[in-house]
Amino acid sequence: MKPKSKVAEAAAASCVLVIISLLCTCINGDQMKTNYEGTLSYSYYEKTCPKVEEIVRSSLSSMFILDPTSPAALLRLMFHDCQVQGCDASILLEPSGDQQFTEIDSVKNFGIRKRDLIGSIKTSLETECPKQVSCSDVIILASMALILAAREAVALSRGPFIAVPLGRKDSLSTHSKHVADSELPPSTADVDTTLSLFAGKGMTVEESVAIMGSHTIGVTHCNNVLSRFNDNANATSENMDPRFQTFLRVACPEFSPTSQAAEATFVPNDQTAVVFDTAYYNDAIAGRGNLRIDSEIGTDPRTRPFAEAFVADQDRFFNAFSSAFVKLSSYKVLTGNEGLVRSVCDKID
Numbered sequence: 001m002k003p004k005s006k007v008a009e010a011a012a013a014s015c016v017l018v019i020i021s022l023l024c025t026c027i028n029g030d031q032m033k034t035n036y037e038g039t040l041s042y043s044y045y046e047k048t049c050p051k052v053e054e055i056v057r058s059s060l061s062s063m064f065i066l067d068p069t070s071p072a073a074l075l076r077l078m079f080h081d082c083q084v085q086g087c088d089a090s091i092l093l094e095p096s097g098d099q100q101f102t103e104i105d106s107v108k109n110f111g112i113r114k115r116d117l118i119g120s121i122k123t124s125l126e127t128e129c130p131k132q133v134s135c136s137d138v139i140i141l142a143s144m145a146l147i148l149a150a151r152e153a154v155a156l157s158r159g160p161f162i163a164v165p166l167g168r169k170d171s172l173s174t175h176s177k178h179v180a181d182s183e184l185p186p187s188t189a190d191v192d193t194t195l196s197l198f199a200g201k202g203m204t205v206e207e208s209v210a211i212m213g214s215h216t217i218g219v220t221h222c223n224n225v226l227s228r229f230n231d232n233a234n235a236t237s238e239n240m241d242p243r244f245q246t247f248l249r250v251a252c253p254e255f256s257p258t259s260q261a262a263e264a265t266f267v268p269n270d271q272t273a274v275v276f277d278t279a280y281y282n283d284a285i286a287g288r289g290n291l292r293i294d295s296e297i298g299t300d301p302r303t304r305p306f307a308e309a310f311v312a313d314q315d316r317f318f319n320a321f322s323s324a325f326v327k328l329s330s331y332k333v334l335t336g337n338e339g340l341v342r343s344v345c346d347k348i349d
Contacts, residue, residue: 040165049129072218086332088171106180135345169339187224210320216280222252239295
């Protein structure tokens with residue numbers, strides 16, 4: 001696996017334009033639910049902000065042309081928000097009052113990007129339909145600025161178009177960085193840790209393997225690669241193609257994992273790092289995983305059969321990923337009077 005050239009990235013970015021016109025936003029009649037307080041609904045904004053998906057899509061499509069890494073950044077933003085006390089857009093909040101640090105300051109949130117993009121989308125939505133769409137729902141329009149944005153990110157990378165119920169409310173406060181430190185998985189997480197984490201969100205083993213497929217786009221920072229070598233050298237050697245290990249050591253020299261050089265250097269997640277496909281599972285099975293979980297998912301007897309099944313049948317992967325995505329994006333959400341709809345995403349009104 002080699003880092004993708006600027007020419008290759010530009011070509012991949014231009015390809016997403018071809019599929020934008022092919023996206024279907026229709027929802028089957030049997031998926032529709034009545035909009036009422038205290039629940040999520042596939043038609044939540046049908047009357048209050050009917051153009052919400054159109055606004056989000058138009059805001060994102062140009063961004064992907066300028067920055068093909070945007071889909072991966074948005075997915076990571078959504079995952080990190082939802083994994084800390086549920087999908088409530090708390091990851092977007094800045095410190096206020098006597099507060100010095102917030103959830104985003106967790107060391108495990110290193111490299112989180114595109115929070116400003118969510119804010120820009122929210123501004124456009126406020127112009128069209130003020131105080132209607134939550135930041136959590138535009139993370140789903142964030143839980144709707146984070147999740148819907150992430151949903152669009154997947155579709156524009158040639159992945160599945162996912163129907164996600166909406167109606168989340170934004171949190172009334174931000175969680176501390178210590179909460180985020182304890183609830184976000186470490187970069188050295190193994191299969192046991194990962195399956196336990198996603199089982200807690202109602203996912204099957206197949207769905208857990210599928211949601212890890214989000215690693216099919218984006219990059220891994222060298223500080224996380226080096227932590228893997230330092231913390232688990234024996235297991236790393238056992239589960240890794242020697243040639244790939246050589247590649248990683250060349251791409252990520254032996255500087256301290258906490259150094260600025262390690263934080264600024266990265267390697268692509270798989271051979272097609274701007275396209276949402278099954279290349280991640282091919283690499284995992286072949287021992288070409290950047291992180292410990294990426295390697296173990298292709299060798300552990302509980303997870304390898306699903307990795308192989310996804311390689312053989314991309315539609316099965318897309319279906320399992322969609323199911324897992326909906327479960328994650330619906331985890332511990334706030335509805336009704338449990339939260340609010342912020343006017344801007346980085347502070348509480």
